[in-house]
Amino acid sequence: MAIPEHVAHLRSRVGTDLLWMPGVTGVVLRDDGRLLLGRRADSGRWALLSGILDPGEEPARGFAREVLEESAVVVEVVGLVSLTTTPVIVYPNGDRTQYLDAFFLARAVSDEAAERAQVNDDESLAIGWFSVDDLPDVPPSVSSRIAEALDFAREPGPTRFV
Numbered sequence: 001m002a003i004p005e006h007v008a009h010l011r012s013r014v015g016t017d018l019l020w021m022p023g024v025t026g027v028v029l030r031d032d033g034r035l036l037l038g039r040r041a042d043s044g045r046w047a048l049l050s051g052i053l054d055p056g057e058e059p060a061r062g063f064a065r066e067v068l069e070e071s072a073v074v075v076e077v078v079g080l081v082s083l084t085t086t087p088v089i090v091y092p093n094g095d096r097t098q099y100l101d102a103f104f105l106a107r108a109v110s111d112e113a114a115e116r117a118q119v120n121d122d123e124s125l126a127i128g129w130f131s132v133d134d135l136p137d138v139p140p141s142v143s144s145r146i147a148e149a150l151d152f153a154r155e156p157g158p159t160r161f162v
Helices: 005-014 057-072 111-115 140-154
Strands: 019-029 037-040 049-052 073-083 097-106 124-130
Touching: 005 019, 019 057, 019 073, 019 140, 037 049, 037 057, 049 057, 057 073, 057 097, 057 124, 073 140, 097 111, 097 140
Parallel strands: 019 097
Antiparallel strands: 019 037, 019 049, 037 124, 073 097
């Protein structure tokens, strides 16, 4: 996976020290209720699509951009489900990062947009639509976030701040 240019620039100055980064993650739904997952190139695990915001980028737009870049699917962000902080992540190269993560619910803008789902960059090994009742093996953290987004979809309310 390529490191964004602005992050590489920061890393050239701070090395592997902890970086605080703005991240975006979300559940993307089709009209038939299936959700979009990507099989990550770095871990081989199925996960929600996610990414890092570009400097000055609005979070909802950034999530829509990440989905398009990773899966070729055009989405509309429906709502902000939660705003949380991740644990510190240590990457194989020693880089340490912690994310302020904006977690969104989004939908594919059309069946045609949904059908275009494909691996669209080097961050994923596979992209697919899955029924909530027939998910591939995902980590518990992904399952809980899916449940949180589906609860929000059923009864949108105030954004949850944890």
